[in-house]
Amino acid sequence: MNCKDAEKMISPFLEDDLDNKDLAQFLEHMESCDECREELTIQFLVLVGMKRLEDGNTFNLKYELDNMLKDARKKLKARRYLVATSIVLELLVAAMTVVTVILAMTLS
Numbered sequence: 559m560n561c562k563d564a565e566k567m568i569s570p571f572l573e574d575d576l577d578n579k580d581l582a583q584f585l586e587h588m589e590s591c592d593e594c595r596e597e598l599t600i601q602f603l604v605l606v607g608m609k610r611l612e613d614g615n616t617f618n619l620k621y622e623l624d625n626m627l628k629d630a631r632k633k634l635k636a637r638r639y640l641v642a643t644s645i646v647l648e649l650l651v652a653a654m655t656v657v658t659v660i661l662a663m664t665l666s
């Protein structure tokens with residue numbers, strides 16, 4: 559992913575609107591690119607920070623953004639786990655179908 563793509567994804571990221579593949583690449587880019595991380599920080603501040611300040615809450619920008627990135631990584635892991643689990647389940651169902659067919663053929 560290049561910086562242009564990453565910048566386009568900042569707003570969907572902040573709205574939790576990226577799919578697994580994009581999210582993984584986005585997080586990877588944010589870890590390695592200071593410029594995009596700075597852009598993310600600014601947009602995060604605009605989107606979340608301003609709202610917090612309006613609500614009169616204190617706001618620790620760096621802490622909140624770090625948390626959001628951490629959560630996104632966790633979510634990504636959980637989603638990948640779910641995908642892996644559903645693939646395993648599908649394979650199990652397929653295997654059981656085959657076994658059932660073989661049994662039916664053997665018994666008849």
Ligand SMILES: [Zn+2]
Binds near residue numbers: 561564587592593595
């Ligand atoms: Zn970049």
